[in-house]
Amino acid sequence: MTDHVSTGCDPLDELLGGGLERGAVTQVYGPPAAGKTNLALSAAIEVAAGGDAALYIDTEGLSADRMRQIASGRAAGTDQTVDDLAGRLIVSEVFDYDEQAEAVQDAAEFAPEIELVVLDSATGFYRLQRDDEDGGAALRDVARQITHLLSLARKHDLAVVFTNQVFTDPDSDRSTALGGHTLNHWSGAILRIDRFRGGNRRATLEKHRAKAAGDTAQFRITDKGMAGDDGQQPPRRE
Numbered sequence: 001m002t003d004h005v006s007t008g009c010d011p012l013d014e015l016l017g018g019g020l021e022r023g024a025v026t027q028v029y030g031p032p033a034a035g036k037t038n039l040a041l042s043a044a045i046e047v048a049a050g051g052d053a054a055l056y057i058d059t060e061g062l063s064a065d066r067m068r069q070i071a072s073g074r075a076a077g078t079d080q081t082v083d084d085l086a087g088r089l090i091v092s093e094v095f096d097y098d099e100q101a102e103a104v105q106d107a108a109e110f111a112p113e114i115e116l117v118v119l120d121s122a123t124g125f126y127r128l129q130r131d132d133e134d135g136g137a138a139l140r141d142v143a144r145q146i147t148h149l150l151s152l153a154r155k156h157d158l159a160v161v162f163t164n165q166v167f168t169d170p171d172s173d174r175s176t177a178l179g180g181h182t183l184n185h186w187s188g189a190i191l192r193i194d195r196f197r198g199g200n201r202r203a204t205l206e207k208h209r210a211k212a213a214g215d216t217a218q219f220r221i222t223d224k225g226m227a228g229d230d231g232q233q234p235p236r237r238e
């Protein structure tokens, strides 16, 4: 077994020192439509293509069409079908904060049989409460969820990735990840994604156990999922 779970996109795997690290939590954050969900889906489908299972906790109303589109791109040219790949994804749809907490707790039941847990997004419901007086309590709840997933990652040697939104700090006018230091602390790796004109994406490594912060990679989102910045689907590792 390798130390990492592939994102399905070679430039991103390279940036992350091999992919999503097992035994750790990777945070992917960025503005709306940056490509966070695409990255998470691509990684989950890559796990499925390897014959393993992934748990996908979805708070955002995942598009089944988009999932099948990426799966179909991945299955092309192999002896696997879209249904083979989709069948190895355990999708847990949650509709509110309490359901999210429950689904994260329940990840423990699946952990022995899966290679990846996706939480997309960790803070979507939290964001709505950001200005509430219990914003602090909500953040503590999310932090508890992330530490629970981290303990599963360590115990079962699986990878965990969660997505996160940005907010603009009125003082510095910079956009930073929701949950700040608290969520960053529990994230072994942090990837920020930004979107540019023409559909180009840039990922910036902001935290990593073994690599310098500030490294970047370019990629694009295509019909088939994620591709290098030449628009070509990267060659697949066997």
Ligand SMILES: Nc1ncnc2c1ncn2[C@@H]1O[C@H](COP(=O)(O)OP(=O)(O)OP(=O)(O)O)[C@@H](O)[C@H]1O
Binding pocket: 030, 031, 032, 033, 034, 035, 036, 037, 038, 039, 060, 066, 165, 221, 222, 223, 224
């Ligand atoms: N088939 C496709 N071909 C090219 N680009 C696509 C395709 N499907 C989706 N996209 C791109 O992906 C974007 C959405 O990406 P994604 O859902 O991963 O964003 P996100 O960062 O998760 O956003 P949010 O925070 O709003 O959930 C779309 O705006 C579009 O640019």
